[in-house]
Amino acid sequence: MGVIQTIIERVRGILISVQDLALFTAATFRACFTRPFYGRELVHQLHFAGIGSLLIVVLSSAVAGQALALQLARELAVTGAKSQLGHFMVISVVRALGPVLVGMVVASRMSAGITAELAAMRATDQIDALVAFGSDPMKRLVVPRFIALMVALPGLVVIGDALAVIGGGVVGMQYHITWETYMNGVHLYLTPKNLMVGMIKPFLFAAMIAIVACWKGFRSEGGAKGVGVSTTESVVISSVGILILDGVLTRLVFKLLHW
Amino acid sequence: MIEFRDIIYSIDGRRILSDVSFVVGEGETRVILGPSGSGKSTILRLLLGLVRPDSGAILVGGEDLTRVNEERMRQVRQMIGMVFQQGALFDSMTVAENVGFSLLEHEHTDEDEVERRVRETLRQVGLAEDLVDRMPDELSGGMQRRVAIARALAARDPRILLYDEPTTGLDPQAAQRITDLILHLRDAYGKTSLMVTHDIADAYKVGNCMTLLHEGRVVFDGDPGDLDRAESPVVNEFLAPFRSAVALAAQRISTGVPASRAPRPPSAPFSPGGTP
Numbered sequence: 053m054g055v056i057q058t059i060i061e062r063v064r065g066i067l068i069s070v071q072d073l074a075l076f077t078a079a080t081f082r083a084c085f086t087r088p089f090y091g092r093e094l095v096h097q098l099h100f101a102g103i104g105s106l107l108i109v110v111l112s113s114a115v116a117g118q119a120l121a122l123q124l125a126r127e128l129a130v131t132g133a134k135s136q137l138g139h140f141m142v143i144s145v146v147r148a149l150g151p152v153l154v155g156m157v158v159a160s161r162m163s164a165g166i167t168a169e170l171a172a173m174r175a176t177d178q179i180d181a182l183v184a185f186g187s188d189p190m191k192r193l194v195v196p197r198f199i200a201l202m203v204a205l206p207g208l209v210v211i212g213d214a215l216a217v218i219g220g221g222v223v224g225m226q227y228h229i230t231w232e233t234y235m236n237g238v239h240l241y242l243t244p245k246n247l248m249v250g251m252i253k254p255f256l257f258a259a260m261i262a263i264v265a266c267w268k269g270f271r272s273e274g275g276a277k278g279v280g281v282s283t284t285e286s287v288v289i290s291s292v293g294i295l296i297l298d299g300v301l302t303r304l305v306f307k308l309l310h311w
Numbered sequence: 312m313i314e315f316r317d318i319i320y321s322i323d324g325r326r327i328l329s330d331v332s333f334v335v336g337e338g339e340t341r342v343i344l345g346p347s348g349s350g351k352s353t354i355l356r357l358l359l360g361l362v363r364p365d366s367g368a369i370l371v372g373g374e375d376l377t378r379v380n381e382e383r384m385r386q387v388r389q390m391i392g393m394v395f396q397q398g399a400l401f402d403s404m405t406v407a408e409n410v411g412f413s414l415l416e417h418e419h420t421d422e423d424e425v426e427r428r429v430r431e432t433l434r435q436v437g438l439a440e441d442l443v444d445r446m447p448d449e450l451s452g453g454m455q456r457r458v459a460i461a462r463a464l465a466a467r468d469p470r471i472l473l474y475d476e477p478t479t480g481l482d483p484q485a486a487q488r489i490t491d492l493i494l495h496l497r498d499a500y501g502k503t504s505l506m507v508t509h510d511i512a513d514a515y516k517v518g519n520c521m522t523l524l525h526e527g528r529v530v531f532d533g534d535p536g537d538l539d540r541a542e543s544p545v546v547n548e549f550l551a552p553f554r555s556a557v558a559l560a561a562q563r564i565s566t567g568v569p570a571s572r573a574p575r576p577p578s579a580p581f582s583p584g585g586t587p
Contacts, residue, residue, distance in 0.1 A: 176397065176399055176402075177395045177399035178400075178402070180359075180361055182401075183359070183361060184359050184361070184393040184395075185388070185393075185416065185462070186385055186389055186417055187416050
């Protein structure tokens with residue numbers, strides 16, 4: 053009975069957490085559309101999320117794009133289809149790898165940063181102080197971070213995709229694929245549908261990263277240790293969540309939209 | 312002015328407060344005393360609406376706060392100034408932004424007026440005006456606590472002031488400056504105050520009336536003078552370390568023997584210095 057009771061309690065705890073997260077998500081969306089709006093805080097968060105993540109996105113996208121192109125170019129050379137490198141890079145990067153790679157990189161940085169800051173504020177009563185002095189922590193803390201990520205992540209994905217695809221062209225030249233041939237393949241398959249598939253994902257990833265990170269920060273307990281636990285859980289949930297969300301979205305796009 | 316009526320509050324099935332009742336009259340300073348974990352700070356959180364009781368009523372100016380919605384609660388909070396334990400200053404804001412927080416958030420006062428009121432409030436709490444651009448982590452503990460008091464005062468000239476262990480973690484001189492400030496605010500401005508502390512000396516110095524909590528229950532409610540004469544074993548157990556310290560100090564003063572050589576009364580428990 054002890055083991056069964058433990059399992060029941062665990063499942064009950066998970067369901068309560070899911071419910072709490074759902075309510076937090078609803079409160080976040082409600083807060084986005086009611087005054088007051090904190091413009092200065094939004095600008096600060098845009099800088100932190102966008103400009104602050106730029107270098108790590110540039111580095112990881114350039115490197116990952118070239119690594120992918122190397123693998124593809126080698127195999128395509130064997131089959132005599134080198135000219136298709138641009139095609140396969142667009143499909144791989146724009147539809148799949150780009151959003152996921154940039155999402156994971158940004159998730160690890162932003163989840164840790166947001167959760168650690170908000171959890172520290174919780175541990176030092178700053179969030180309660182905001183309420184005590186008449187401010188709404190959802191509007192002041194969560195909404196700026198949510199909107200900043202919703203704006204920054206898609207932009208970062210575009211930059212990451214562009215760098216990865218360009219990097220692929222550079223690699224292609226090592227396999228005697230001309231730049232013109234490569235870019236012809238890119239243009240042919242950079243269709244509105246492929247772009248839309250690639251750009252829906254960053255918005256959903258951004259929403260998930262922001263909401264999970266803020267939620268874990270707000271719910272942190274246990275002082276300094278709690279800050280560490282919440283931050284770790286936030287990064288793990290965001291990272292795994294991106295992979296799961298990507299899988300679900302890919303299947304939905306194929307089955308429902310046939311894109 | 313403030314009345315707690317039969318308040319019961321639990322967290323995850325664990326009872327924190329049981330049938331807690333007391334009244335704070337207009338202009339009074341009531342001290343909520345008790346050991347760590349007795350539920351003292353929870354009383355302030357209940358009053359601010361940060362948490363809701365399981366049952367009972369909390370009346371402020373005759374209005375039951377347990378029955379109001381969040382919008383009304385936000386309005387009620389504007390007449391309450393809170394000094395959190397350790398200050399809870401916003402560490403991403405300067406001293407000026409902290410003290411002027413409510414003025415900018417609610418009154419939309421122009422920046423010159425905010426600056427004027429911030430400087431005036433800092434003077435009220437005995438701080439130099441040149442601190443306005445400093446960040447909280449650049450200040451000492453005592454200065455942070457005074458900035459926290461200034462922030463509470465600047466908030467629309469509140470009718471009620473709440474203090475959560477305002478001297479915990481401070482050296483004796485800094486602690487005395489804080490209690491002197493609290494007394495000044497009580498006597499000069501007639502604020503209604505509720506102070507939570509486990510420090511008996513502070514309680515006697517500042518309080519007009521006292522409530523002693525033990526395991527979430529009120530075990531004493533009355534004048535400070537009556538606390539020492541109470542016959543309850545729980546009250547006597549709580550006061551025992553204080554009485555031992557007073558007796559030890561009196562013995563040292565009368566005999567001139569340094570503290571390190573004075574025999575310790577057998578009932579005095581070992582108490583390491585610093586923050587409890």
